[in-house]
Amino acid sequence: MIVALEGKWQINDDEGEYAFAGNVPGTVQGDLVRQELVPHPYVGLNEEYMRDLENRSWTYVKEFEMDDLPTEENVELVFEGVDTLSDIRLNGRYLGSTEDMFLEYRFDIKDVLKIGKNVLEVHIKSPVKEARTLERAYGQLGAAEESIRTYIRKAQYSYGWDWGIRLPTSGIWRPVYVESYSRARLTGCTAYLGEKHDRNGMVRVSGYIVSSAGVGDPQNYRVEVRVDDAVISEFPIERVGNGVQFEGTFPLENIRLWFPNGLGEQYLYAFEFTLKYEGVDVCSEKTKVGLRTVKLTREEDAEGESFIFTVNDKHVFAKGANWIPADSILTWIRPEDYSRLLHMARDANMNMLRVWGGGIYEDKQFYALCDELGIMVWQDFMFASAEYPDHLEWFRRLSNEEVRETVRKLRYHASIVLWCGNNENNWGFDEWPMMTHEVNGEHPGNRLYLHDFPMICAQEDPSRPYWPSSPYGGDRANSAKYGDHHVWNVWSAWADYRSYGNDNGRFISEFGFQSAPHSRTIDFFARKEEQDILGRVVLNHNKQVDGQERILRFINSHFGLTTEFDAFAYLSQLNQAEAMKFGVEHWRARKYRTAGTLYWQYNDSWPVFSWSSVDYFKRPKALYYYTKKFYADILPIAHYERSDRAVRVMVVNDRYEDKIVNMLLEIWDTGGKQIWEKKYEGLQILRDSVSTIDIVNVDEMPMKTLSNMVMHVSVRCDEQEYENYLLFDDFRNMHLADPEVSYVREGDSLVFQCIRPAFGVHIVTEEECVPSDDFFTLVPSASKRVTCSSNRIEVRSLYNYLNKAREN
Numbered sequence: 096m097i098v099a100l101e102g103k104w105q106i107n108d109d110e111g112e113y114a115f116a117g118n119v120p121g122t123v124q125g126d127l128v129r130q131e132l133v134p135h136p137y138v139g140l141n142e143e144y145m146r147d148l149e150n151r152s153w154t155y156v157k158e159f160e161m162d163d164l165p166t167e168e169n170v171e172l173v174f175e176g177v178d179t180l181s182d183i184r185l186n187g188r189y190l191g192s193t194e195d196m197f198l199e200y201r202f203d204i205k206d207v208l209k210i211g212k213n214v215l216e217v218h219i220k221s222p223v224k225e226a227r228t229l230e231r232a233y234g235q236l237g238a239a240e241e242s243i244r245t246y247i248r249k250a251q252y253s254y255g256w257d258w259g260i261r262l263p264t265s266g267i268w269r270p271v272y273v274e275s276y277s278r279a280r281l282t283g284c285t286a287y288l289g290e291k292h293d294r295n296g297m298v299r300v301s302g303y304i305v306s307s308a309g310v311g312d313p314q315n316y317r318v319e320v321r322v323d324d325a326v327i328s329e330f331p332i333e334r335v336g337n338g339v340q341f342e343g344t345f346p347l348e349n350i351r352l353w354f355p356n357g358l359g360e361q362y363l364y365a366f367e368f369t370l371k372y373e374g375v376d377v378c379s380e381k382t383k384v385g386l387r388t389v390k391l392t393r394e395e396d397a398e399g400e401s402f403i404f405t406v407n408d409k410h411v412f413a414k415g416a417n418w419i420p421a422d423s424i425l426t427w428i429r430p431e432d433y434s435r436l437l438h439m440a441r442d443a444n445m446n447m448l449r450v451w452g453g454g455i456y457e458d459k460q461f462y463a464l465c466d467e468l469g470i471m472v473w474q475d476f477m478f479a480s481a482e483y484p485d486h487l488e489w490f491r492r493l494s495n496e497e498v499r500e501t502v503r504k505l506r507y508h509a510s511i512v513l514w515c516g517n518n519e520n521n522w523g524f525d526e527w528p529m530m531t532h533e534v535n536g537e538h539p540g541n542r543l544y545l546h547d548f549p550m551i552c553a554q555e556d557p558s559r560p561y562w563p564s565s566p567y568g569g570d571r572a573n574s575a576k577y578g579d580h581h582v583w584n585v586w587s588a589w590a591d592y593r594s595y596g597n598d599n600g601r602f603i604s605e606f607g608f609q610s611a612p613h614s615r616t617i618d619f620f621a622r623k624e625e626q627d628i629l630g631r632v633v634l635n636h637n638k639q640v641d642g643q644e645r646i647l648r649f650i651n652s653h654f655g656l657t658t659e660f661d662a663f664a665y666l667s668q669l670n671q672a673e674a675m676k677f678g679v680e681h682w683r684a685r686k687y688r689t690a691g692t693l694y695w696q697y698n699d700s701w702p703v704f705s706w707s708s709v710d711y712f713k714r715p716k717a718l719y720y721y722t723k724k725f726y727a728d729i730l731p732i733a734h735y736e737r738s739d740r741a742v743r744v745m746v747v748n749d750r751y752e753d754k755i756v757n758m759l760l761e762i763w764d765t766g767g768k769q770i771w772e773k774k775y776e777g778l779q780i781l782r783d784s785v786s787t788i789d790i791v792n793v794d795e796m797p798m799k800t801l802s803n804m805v806m807h808v809s810v811r812c813d814e815q816e817y818e819n820y821l822l823f824d825d826f827r828n829m830h831l832a833d834p835e836v837s838y839v840r841e842g843d844s845l846v847f848q849c850i851r852p853a854f855g856v857h858i859v860t861e862e863e864c865v866p867s868d869d870f871f872t873l874v875p876s877a878s879k880r881v882t883c884s885s886n887r888i889e890v891r892s893l894y895n896y897l898n899k900a901r902e903n
């Protein structure tokens with residue numbers, strides 16, 4: 096039986112200044128904002144009002160009535176997540192404390208619960224004061240951003256990040272309830288594919304049996320497993336170490352495998368695990384499980400060592416991005432937010448997201464959706480860009496407990512393809528000046544990533560690989576020759592995106608470029624008069640030191656000087672999209688020598704100028720639309736090799752099928768004249784590879800200068816058009832003429848055409864609406880169909896914005 100304790104709780108701070116009824120699940124900060132007791136921290140400069148709250152401690156009180164007491168022998172109070180350090184009392188009796196926001200806490204309350212009124216009290220300590228005290232006691236460790244964060248097992252980004260507001264929340268962020276049950280319950284049930292031959296294979300199952308009253312003699316229990324409603328078998332349970340568990344193996348025929356998006360279906364078997372005591376059902380757990388195998392293929396080769404995800408014995412080029420928490424106030428994330436963001440990722444042809452180590456282990460709904468949508472998850476453990484005090488026994492124990500529980504809880508998800516020890520800590524040990532401490536000859540934290548976590552993963556979950564860090568591999572963690580690689584010379588170290596062309600990393604797990612959010616999102620946090628590139632409000636909404644300065648620097652290199660705000664915002668997005676396109680094309684053309692690109696970052700946690708492709712309100716930026724194209728499974732690429740004065744025309748085919756395609760290659764000048772064209776018919780592009788179609792020498796073309804030319808490639812495959820384009824110079828050096836873009840409406844579609852080549856064609860809609868394409872390129876020979884629900888639109892392109900930028 097479950098007694099939910101959600102809903103309104105009474106909340107007070109220790110100083111007696113605040114007293115209000117707040118929500119559970121919820122946070123103090125979230126409630127105060129929603130009740131307008133403090134100004135919205137995402138607007139203007141209001142972030143600073145949050146500072147006072149982070150130093151306070153709070154008491155959450157819930158009174159609840161029990162008409163009867165549960166009759167079962169186990170009566171537990173369950174907290175699925177407390178944020179973060181708390182002492183818990185029921186009816187005046189101290190039950191215990193919480194010290195990790197990612198852990199579930201259970202307390203035996205069989206003897207504490209009463210008939211009639213019960214009073215539950217959770218005293219939550221300031222995460223800042225406590226962390227400061229620990230830092231004072233044990234010393235400051237090297238860390239990006241706020242260093243005190245390393246002492247507390249709380250989402251690391253909440254203390255502020257280079258895209259994140261400082262908002263260390265306090266609250267009860269996941270459900271709370273009383274759970275009573277007889278005998279025992281099941282937890283961590285999982286199934287995965289062992290050996291496989293053709294369509295048949297061995298399925299392995301396992302899980303734990305737990306009980307606060309004691310499990311008793313395991314011999315009396317069995318676990319029955321059903322798959323898609325058919326009883327498969329019953330398995331005995333036994334004591335192993337200090338756990339009671341079941342394990343079993345059974346053959347399954349005609350297996351429908353789970354595949355990543357683009358490579359096949361995402362079949363999910365309905366598993367049901369039923370615990371039986373002397374033949375009688377005790378409880379059951381239902382889970383949907385995709386069956387697949389996954390390994391990391393790492394083989395020595397001429398460039399170093401490969402780093403390829405291999406799913407069901409097929410190599411997969413990982414196309415995706417890095418995921419951060421979808422809100423800085425976690426309890427504001429609704430199921431529909433996860434659904435929308437993950438569907439958008441799938442629709443942009445992504446097949447992988449990396450859940451980054453400075454955030455959270457996401458909600459179960461996140462992983463369930465990734466299973467359904469075929470989005471592979473690279474799952475970091477929550478340690479990021481810092482040294483961690485694993486020399487303190489309590490910290491090491493807590494970190495291990497957190498990782499063990501997380502692995503048990505999430506391991507049945509087919510979508511998770513990798514456990515990864517941390518974000519950037521090992522890179523920091525090797526190269527960051529602030530991360531040079533050593534304790535007993537070891538970097539703080541390293542025993543966790545190199546010793547403890549791999550051992551826990553091997554014990555709990557043989558169904559996927561473990562990797563110590565991102566980036567990792569070789570004698571330097573951020574080596575380009577081994578393992579995965581973060582590319583931050585571009586952007587962070589001020590290099591231009593063309594430098595991606597010199598990076599031959601084996602798997603690019605981070606690279607990125609900043610931009611403005613959608614204009615409606617800017618309107619949310621800045622009044623029109625505050626919309627100034629270097630104004631205070633705008634600067635407070637770009638958390639990277641010199642973030643705006645970089646945006647300006649790169650706009651200047653590619654588009655020319657810009658001070659007008661709207662043009663700046665638009666150009667920042669187009670620049671970001673062009674930058675990611677340039678990198679992805681370079682790395683996809685190296686298919687499997689580079690085996691994946693995860694750009695930084697997919698989403699935002701508040702309205703901000705950042706590296707994201709979809710902003711906080713889930714409004715797509717130019718990059719989102721570019722992503723759909725540069726991650727398509729058929730990608731034509733025209734690459735200009737300056738030294739050879741030749742264009743190499745290639746087609747990447749990620750499908751596991753050979754294809755026969757037609758291709759059209761054209762060169763247009765920006766004045767609207769077609770300079771050249773070549774048609775290719777019946778071209779064969781081989782499965783899972785990159786085919787070079789042609790090498791075109793530009794000196795053989797009938798044109799005097801390359802500067803004002805655009806090469807347009809279009810490939811027709813299975814009735815679908817895949818397009819791309821190549822410029823020979825930066826926009827700032829080109830003479831753009833008015834493209835005269837026009838459109839006609841056909842039903843709910845708009846069909847666009849132009850007289851002269853048009854770049855970054857942008858549909859500005861009066862009503863909120865997400866068109867199916869935006870920021871696209873047009874040439875006079877092609878038209879473009881876009882679905883768009885808004886009737887009142889204005890169409891602009893780069894030409895208009897550049898004029899605006901220059902007039903100013």
Ligand code: BMA
Nearest residue numbers: 256257258480518519605695
């Ligand atoms: C990487 C990430 C984050 C950071 C991003 C942008 O280093 O792991 O720490 O937000 O770059 O600087």
